Amino acid sequence: SAVISQKPSRDICQRGTSLTIQCQVDSQVTMMFWYRQQPGQSLTLIATANQGSEATYESGFVIDKFPISRPNLTFSTLTVSNMSPEDSSIYLCSVAGEGGGEAYEQYFGPGTRLTVT
């Protein structure tokens, strides 16, 4: 399966600031997703990152708060804007469709642990 890296692995940020998280895959993939895992909770999909066009956001998530880019088939960024303590979570990217194959199996990056003070 694809090797996925995320930067940074963790960060502590002041409220009101923004943080951009990078997701890099070692091979081309059809689909990339961003999830949030709040403390002690399950994963919730934020959006599907679409190459060359605007991301598709799930209910409750908006582009102004979580702008996403996907300039090519191996890279995506998620920005958490104007942060508040409620944004403290683990943010994970996932990929599917390695090598342009069927996009049923998703593989996850190691996550970015964000703490907002």
Added chain:
Amino acid sequence: AQSVTQLDSQVPVFEEAPVELRCNYSSSVSVYLFWYVQYPNQGLQLLLKYLSGSTLVESINGFEAEFNKSQTSFHLRKPSVHISDTAEYFCAVIGSARQLTFGSGTQLTVLP
């Protein structure tokens, strides 16, 4: 729309005992089901999947799950657990746009 229900939030079990983690789903599209495992302070790992074919699927570390369409279930089982199996287990179903919907998770704690 799809949803996943994991009926047990915590499952403590003694080492070498059998375990079953329950998962029920609802989906309006073709059903593809997954179990992911999250070890402490680590990311999610795909444990096993059901896409088609045999309703009984197995992982390399002794877990198995059976897709039961009539009961809309995909329970995870292992006949004999080890301390190293202690982790959070998430059941998930895939939607028409390939997005995953996760259950709330089950914390499996294996006791010595």
